[in-house]
Amino acid sequence: MRKKIYVHVADDHKILIEGIIAIIKTDKDIEVNGFSLNGAEVLEWFSKKKNKADVLILDITMPVIDGIEVLKHLNKLKIDHKTIVLSSYDDVKIVEEMLKLGCLGYISKNNAGEHIINAIKAVSRGEQYFSDDIQRKLIKSISGQSVPEGNLPNKFVIEQLTDRELKVLKLITEEYNTTQIADKLNIGISTVDTYRKNLLRKIKVKNSVGLAMYAVKNNIV
Amino acid sequence: MRKKIYVHVADDHKILIEGIIAIIKTDKDIEVNGFSLNGAEVLEWFSKKKNKADVLILDITMPVIDGIEVLKHLNKLKIDHKTIVLSSYDDVKIVEEMLKLGCLGYISKNNAGEHIINAIKAVSRGEQYFSDDIQRKLIKSISGQSVPEGNLPNKFVIEQLTDRELKVLKLITEEYNTTQIADKLNIGISTVDTYRKNLLRKIKVKNSVGLAMYAVKNNIV
DNA sequence: GAGTAACTCCCTATAAATGGGGAGCTGAAT
DNA sequence: ATTCAGCTCCCCATTTATAGGGAGTTACTC
Known part of the structure; x- marks a missing residue:
């Protein structure tokens, strides 16, 4: 055997x-x-x-x-x-x-x-x-x-996301807009904007929908 | 037995x-x-x-x-x-x-x-x-x-989506914006707007991210 | 103590999405 | 023959998101 x-x-x-x-x-x-x-x-x-x-x-x-x-x-x-x-x-x-x-x-x-x-x-x-x-x-x-x-790989080479960015990402997937996220996290609207911009850059997607899709596919939500 | x-x-x-x-x-x-x-x-x-x-x-x-x-x-x-x-x-x-x-x-x-x-x-x-x-x-x-x-149920009572709405929904999840979707489907921007509005109403979500989340959860993508 | 990363906020400006309405056309069904 | 759903497009107005930049704070590392 x-x-x-x-x-x-x-x-x-x-x-x-x-x-x-x-x-x-x-x-x-x-x-x-x-x-x-x-x-x-x-x-x-x-x-x-x-x-x-x-x-x-x-x-x-x-x-x-x-x-x-x-x-x-x-x-x-x-x-x-x-x-x-x-x-x-x-x-x-x-x-x-x-x-x-x-x-x-x-x-x-x-x-x-x-x-x-x-x-x-x-x-x-x-x-x-x-x-x-x-x-x-x-x-x-x-x-x-x-x-x-x-030109294939770097789609998957994602920079590490910070705690704050992750929180914002999660709230985005829950359909909150920038103002609501700012309220929930007790930070300014500009700050949330910054995080979203960072997320878009790091994850290399075009918009919030892309962020949400990334979050689901990676079980972040 | x-x-x-x-x-x-x-x-x-x-x-x-x-x-x-x-x-x-x-x-x-x-x-x-x-x-x-x-x-x-x-x-x-x-x-x-x-x-x-x-x-x-x-x-x-x-x-x-x-x-x-x-x-x-x-x-x-x-x-x-x-x-x-x-x-x-x-x-x-x-x-x-x-x-x-x-x-x-x-x-x-x-x-x-x-x-x-x-x-x-x-x-x-x-x-x-x-x-x-x-x-x-x-x-x-x-x-x-x-x-x-x-107040629980009606979140899940979704009106049937039409072919066109499904196509638009799919393209939304692929991060295309209204203009690009209009191009891809060879229809006007206003039409895509209408479909997105219908989708938001039917699926009862707040924004395109909500549409995308619905789509993944229901394996439409 | 210099450097760095994370967190925070700001300005300006444009592009896009959202919300509400109306309306014509077609083809299939009653 | 009329009704009806689906597809198409338009108007107006407002809100939100996106894009580019700068900048101060803390806290931790080398």
């Missing part, structure tokens, strides 16, 4: 983790030996030497630290990882960004079930694995638009 | 459906005999007479028709249902709205795994079932703020 493959699962929805565990149980070569509910837990788990997983299944949108940041930190900490990204956002740019960060597999949540076992086995051998729909999108992107090589 | 409980699962993420099926498989009294990936499919399934499920497990946020609308339609069509709502939004107001629409159980996705079997058995007997965190929130809401009885 061949060596067991140990898997760590990270997703902020426990039901999804449990589902994956249940699916993986059907294959006796694979075993889930750890899971995390947010990015910080992943890093903590992997930084403990006694813990070891052959494959990391990683959701992108998680609270505290998101999947993108997790990969960056793992790389920075020189922690070897074979990561499968599990995502509801099938934006090609994000796929490419994750690939640059060293993930080996990318599966859309829409059809993860049929792919997850094969994906784990493939990446544990060091191979790449993408679910059908991701493959289609990647091919379309490459063939169709010949992917503008240089 | 007692009679088997048949379950229909509705969620737009197939992996979640598969996870639930895998979990339910561990109990031999329960069997999943159908699933849907959106609200329209649920209604279609239940309106066919040969199909029958004792329990419907229903996600709130689904494309085409969301969980709230599904319950309304089931009620309108006089289709008997024992529904467990499965949700990531633990807003008490939504829980109460769903209860008014006749759902028997309400489980947060965060701890669905440990609850789902018991919840199915409970509601199949006609009992109510809520996961711990939902119970806590309901109690807190009732005891703490003595729930303003009358």
Whole structure:
């Protein structure tokens, strides 16, 4: 019998983790030996030497630290990882960004079930694995638009947001306008304006709607 | 041996459906005999007479028709249902709205795994079932703020959006401004203004950020 | 003690969004 | 044949957001 493959699962929805565990149980070569509910837990788990997983299944949108940041930190900490990204956002740019960060597999949540076992086995051998729909999108992107090589990544390189900026961002997503936010935080309108300007610059979006979308996608709200 | 409980699962993420099926498989009294990936499919399934499920497990946020609308339609069509709502939004107001629409159980996705079997058995007997965190929130809401009885529901009673309104809504979430939307749709700026006004009125939010938040929460984007 | 980051506020000016109304046209349904 | 919903566009007026800049305070680090 061949060596067991140990898997760590990270997703902020426990039901999804449990589902994956249940699916993986059907294959006796694979075993889930750890899971995390947010990015910080992943890093903590992997930084403990006694813990070891052959494959990391990683959701992108998680609270505290998101999947993108997790990969960056793992790389920075020189922690070897074979990561499968599990995502509801099938934006090609994000796929490419994750690939640059060293993930080996990318599966859309829409059809993860049929792919997850094969994906784990493939990446544990060091191979790449993408679910059908991701493959289609990647091919379309490459063939169709010949992917503008240089200008993808920095959309995701967000400067750290300060406490105040985060508070303002949260209130923006709750549909408050500048005056109301100023009232709620007991600061001046100009100050809120400044924070919004900082947010727009840092997150690189065009307007408050963009801020809100960023907040949702990154579980800040 | 007692009679088997048949379950229909509705969620737009197939992996979640598969996870639930895998979990339910561990109990031999329960069997999943159908699933849907959106609200329209649920209604279609239940309106066919040969199909029958004792329990419907229903996600709130689904494309085409969301969980709230599904319950309304089931009620309108006089289709008997024992529904467990499965949700990531633990807003008490939504829980109460769903209860008014006749759902028997309400489980947060965060701890669905440990609850789902018991919840199915409970509601199949006609009992109510809520996961711990939902119970806590309901109690807190009732005891703490003595729930303003009358003013909850209509936040969720959304008039049907037209094709054009949906297109505009989608473009708003993509950070386009009125002029750019007008260009993209080859219509006048005033027209886009009209659609935005209609959207604000129908969805009952204060600004475009509110529209964007509604759109993500309802998987319109 | 100089530097820096975060927090705070201000000015000016333009662009955009919001709120209220009205109104014509079309195609499908009763 | 009329009604009605959806699509389209317009008017007016006001509020808000966006964009560019500057600048003072604290608090913490090197």
